[in-house]
Amino acid sequence: MSDKRPPPQPLRPLDQALAELLAHARPLSGNETVSTFDADGRVLAQDCVSALQVPPQDNSSMDGYAVRSGEVADEGVVMPVSQRIPAGAQPEPLVPGSAARIFTGAQVPQGADAIVMQEDTEPAGEQIVRICRVPAPGQWIRRAGEDVTRGAVVLAKGQRLGPADIGLAANIGLDKLLVARRPRVALFSTGDELVMPGAVPPEQMKPGTIYNSNRFFLRSLLQRLGCELTDLGVVPDRRDATIDALRTASRDHDLILTSGGVSVGEEDHIKPAVETLGRLDFWQIAMKPGKPFAYGKVGNSHFIGLPGNPVSSFVTFVLLVRPFVLMLQGASRVAPHGVAMTAHFDWRGDKRREFLRVRRNADGGLDLFPNQSSGVLTSASWADGLVDNPPGRAIARGDAVRFIPLAELLQ
Ligand code: AMP
Ligand code: MG
Numbered sequence: 010m011s012d013k014r015p016p017p018q019p020l021r022p023l024d025q026a027l028a029e030l031l032a033h034a035r036p037l038s039g040n041e042t043v044s045t046f047d048a049d050g051r052v053l054a055q056d057c058v059s060a061l062q063v064p065p066q067d068n069s070s071m072d073g074y075a076v077r078s079g080e081v082a083d084e085g086v087v088m089p090v091s092q093r094i095p096a097g098a099q100p101e102p103l104v105p106g107s108a109a110r111i112f113t114g115a116q117v118p119q120g121a122d123a124i125v126m127q128e129d130t131e132p133a134g135e136q137i138v139r140i141c142r143v144p145a146p147g148q149w150i151r152r153a154g155e156d157v158t159r160g161a162v163v164l165a166k167g168q169r170l171g172p173a174d175i176g177l178a179a180n181i182g183l184d185k186l187l188v189a190r191r192p193r194v195a196l197f198s199t200g201d202e203l204v205m206p207g208a209v210p211p212e213q214m215k216p217g218t219i220y221n222s223n224r225f226f227l228r229s230l231l232q233r234l235g236c237e238l239t240d241l242g243v244v245p246d247r248r249d250a251t252i253d254a255l256r257t258a259s260r261d262h263d264l265i266l267t268s269g270g271v272s273v274g275e276e277d278h279i280k281p282a283v284e285t286l287g288r289l290d291f292w293q294i295a296m297k298p299g300k301p302f303a304y305g306k307v308g309n310s311h312f313i314g315l316p317g318n319p320v321s322s323f324v325t326f327v328l329l330v331r332p333f334v335l336m337l338q339g340a341s342r343v344a345p346h347g348v349a350m351t352a353h354f355d356w357r358g359d360k361r362r363e364f365l366r367v368r369r370n371a372d373g374g375l376d377l378f379p380n381q382s383s384g385v386l387t388s389a390s391w392a393d394g395l396v397d398n399p400p401g402r403a404i405a406r407g408d409a410v411r412f413i414p415l416a417e418l419l420q
Pocket of ligand 2: 199200201269270276317
């Protein structure tokens with residue numbers, strides 16, 4: 010049989026591939042207003058500006074007594090208790106020569122400039138308190154506006170909201186937020202060898218067949234990025250079936266994501282099928298795992314084809330698809346932060362840039378999963394991060410390496 014394969018392309022550096030990919034990721038039109046309760050994981054489409062200061066007034070950070078510090082020059086001063094101020098109450102100005110009973114979060118009365126915690130006081134009669142420790146001016150007072158000043162941008166457009174952020178939005182009185190709409194993503198896997206778990210019990214699996222694992226983690230990765238998912242299941246390794254699936258997927262979806270069939274073998278139908286309906290850039294990326302990767306357009310939908318090998322699929326998703334999907338939502342930060350950590354392993358290196366599956370150990374270093382093959386999904390499950398190892402670099406135990414936590418890539 011003649012070999013009709015095209016000549017091999019030069020490998021494309023990952024940073025270049027990422028930049029080219031992201032250049033296609035225009036933010037989607039159509040923002041939506043959601044309840045702040047439901048905004049976790051969404052990307053803000055508008056700055057959140059505070060209409061008030063937080064805390065709104067000076068308040069006490071202790072249960073105790075509000076005083077004028079100048080009136081308590083010595084230990085053991087005895088004072089009448091002129092008022093009681095629980096949280097939520099509006100205090101009267103502090104009567105000179107007196108203390109006010111005050112509780113955590115309660116507004117400090119006008120005239121008071123310090124709180125004496127109740128542990129530093131003792132009762133000295135009916136509505137009389139003894140101050141056992143001299144207060145420093147300002148002590149145990151949380152200042153008005155020390156958290157948020159009026160007019161401040163507390164959360165900027167493009168920020169992806171987490172739990173603390175939605176709390177902060179609530180803190181400045183926002184019950185609704187304008188966010189980017191969820192990207193609509195169609196997903197399918199290719200491969201005649203793929204069997205769905207549950208369809209055939211493990212002991213009856215035919216030789217040559219494997220369970221479809223990519224479908225499971227790709228669904229979960231997409232959902233974690235806030236996508237609205239249409240799962241088209243498994244498409245057989247045939248040109249016509251692949252074209253049909255792509256045509257369906259291109260309706261009403263912002264992105265079509267596939268796994269497998271993106272290499273240049275005769276059973277790889279993604280490339281010609283996308284080219285029949287739209288256009289495709291096929292890249293060989295200089296990364297390991299990974300390498301084959303495709304970006305294109307089918308109608309108005311973006312198309313991204315991931316490699317079939319599970320770890321390649323997983324790693325190319327978190328390093329390329331994740332930033333792309335975040336960019337569609339207008340996120341301002343899409344690249345993960347790497348941190349320097351110490352390798353507690355030796356590694357030969359590779360001519361391609363590698364993303365090694367590693368795990369932090371109790372000694373503050375990184376352990377390497379022993380089998381770094383792109384088919385070994387156990388490595389990704391075991392790992393809590395990736396070491397970004399530059400091309401041609403051997404790692405010796407004790408070397409500093411760039412660690413990217415998976416926790417960041419999976420959220
Ligand atoms: P391909 O990219 O289609 O040539 O597939 C490369 C390798 O990944 C082959 O060993 C496939 O069997 C495997 N593979 C492809 N798709 C999946 C999938 N959805 N789940 C698990 N393995 C897969
Ligand atoms: Mg295949």
